[in-house]
Amino acid sequence: MARRLPSQPPVLPGFSHVHILGSGGFADVFLYEQNMPRRQVAVKVLLSEVVNDHVRQMFQAEANLMAQLSSHPSILTVYQASVSSDGRPYLVMEMCSSALSERYRREPLPVAEVLRIAVKIGSAVETAHRAGVLHRDIKPSNILLTAYGHPVLSDFGIAATLVTADAEEAVGMSIPWSAPEVLLGENSGSVAAEVWSFAATVYSLLAGRSPFEVPGKSNKSADLIARIGRGRPQPIDRADVPHSLETALARAMSRNPEHRPRTILELVHELQAIESELGLAQTPIEVAMDDWALGTVSDLEDRTRVRALNSDASTSTGRPRRRRRRRAATAPESVVLENAQPSRSGSITQPASRSATALTWTLVVTAVLVLALAATAVYVLLRNNSSIPVVTDIEARERAGDVVFTWPDPGLREGDSYQIETSDGARSMQTNPAFVVAGDVGEEVCITVTVNRSGTTGSPSNQKCATVGQ
Incomplete structure (x- = not known):
């Protein structure tokens, strides 16, 4: 299929164009150098043929969303957004590499590296969901790497807002990583569909191909859609991929959304447990825990919202209810003044x-x-x-480079999880009664474990410490 030539880079005040970085269905990405502060940035510019008033409005909403979420360490940072002099909206973003999306096709990625990336990107998606935002386009090419090798998720819902009359082509760009209910038009996106896409992306990084590609056979869009509808992903042909990991991903890609994990966080907890199973240090989960960090932007983002935020303290008009305060009981004025005597100054x-x-x-x-x-x-x-159980009898096993902490199940119910805090202040949530802390030889590492039930934490365990062995 013939590829189009990139558009002309716009003239942006304060930026100098360097060269083209890539082209997509709705936008081109250019490398610019920002004059002050001086740094290289990626600038994503919409194509003039897709720009209209509705697209400009939605692009502004998506830019606001990305800016709101980009404080997360695993979400691409957006520096600014505006409209160029020729009328094309653009985003100025952190300069990152797309090497990962090329590398996984070329060579097998280590399982430990894939699990680390998955926990970090899963944390980003979970944070977005808690803010009421769907990504809508989770796939390997939307996972970029910073200059320090940290994975970040890009393009939050932007492609989904730019669907033109050729909707089939727009959807076809991400068919291998789209949930069956989305491809069949049963819904335009949901948390369950994001769980499917996230699992398909992790699968791809391990297998070197999307879950329903069959090597040596036709893998056109129609073939992929038919296989995705049947819900039987191809086995991962790697001896170093544990059965538990393949099973977890297959369950997350179930044809029936009800059979998948309810949230991305549930699947991330399973991935952490697999890290422990492999003797790896668990990658910390990075999810904003404070309500102020999860605010919404405006009603323009309704297309990417999971659900509206409700408040029992509001009236039907949307205004907060005022409570009438009862005045403190005071004695009647006649009683207060009874038997009162004038002072020398004349006051009562x-x-x-x-x-x-x-x-x-x-x-x-x-x-x-x-x-x-x-x-x-x-x-x-x-x-x-x-009623919340307390973790006791934590044991520590010292070994080269880390310490393995384990404890007996105190009586967790379905939906409960362990909240683990290490001596350096890092926190992690999981369901597995084992945790690995890495450190230098001779370093003392400590953990405290608390059971979390329906968002309420019980009493913490006694702190358990151990020294990293040689």
Whole structure:
């Protein structure tokens, strides 16, 4: 198929064009040098033939989304977005390499490297989902590498907002990594579909091909769609890929969305457990835990939202309800002034005995209220935490380069997880009762394990420490 020539690079104030980096169905990416601060950046410019008022509006919304999410260490950083003098919207982004998408086709990637990349990218997708954002185009070519080799996810939903009349061509760009329900038009995207695409991407990095490609046979779009609809991915022909990993990916690519993990985070926990199974240090999960870090941008992003955010404290008009505050009970004015005597300055004062009595009663009532509130708080905390099991009897096995911590299951229920905090402040969530901490020989490493149930953490375990052996 003939490839189009790249468009003319726009003139951007404060930037100097260097050369073309790549071309896609809706945009070209150019290398520019920013004058101040001086650095090389990637500039993604939409093609003039796809630009209209609707596209400009959606492009602005997607740029806002990427800027909001790009504070995540595994999401591509967006520096700025604007419209060039010739009317084409553009994004100025961190300069990254696409070498990974070429390398996995050329040579087998180590399983440990793929698991590390998967946990980091999975953390990015989970963070986006918690912010109400679907990526819509998870695939190997959208995983880039920073100058320091850190994987980052790019193109959050931008391609999905730029579908023109030739929708078949737009979807065809990502057929190998699209969930069957999306290809069949049953929905335009969901968390379950993202789980499928994420698993298909991890599979591809391991196998060197997409899950439904058959070497030596026809792999046209129609062939791939038919195989994806049947839901039987090809086996990964590698002896070093554990059966547990292949099984986890196959389950995440189930034809029935209900048979897949409910969230990306669940699948990431399985990948961490496989890291421990292979004797690898678990890659930390990087998911924003604070509500302020997961705010939304505007109603323009509805096409990429998982669900609307509801608030019980709002009225139907969207305005927060005001609670009428009861005024503190005070004595009637006539009582306050009863028996009052004028002072030497002419002002009215109360008798000392009455004032002291009122103050005493006020202090007593205040003390009773404080004690009641404290007792209520203690009761609620004890009631919420008493049912959450506590991890005990953590054991440590020292070995060269790391320490393996294990503990007996204290009685986890479905949906529970362990929250692990290491002595350097790093945190991780998992369901496997084992954790590996890497370190230098002779270094003391410590962990604390807490059970998390429905977003509530119980009492932490005693800290367990060990020294990294030789």
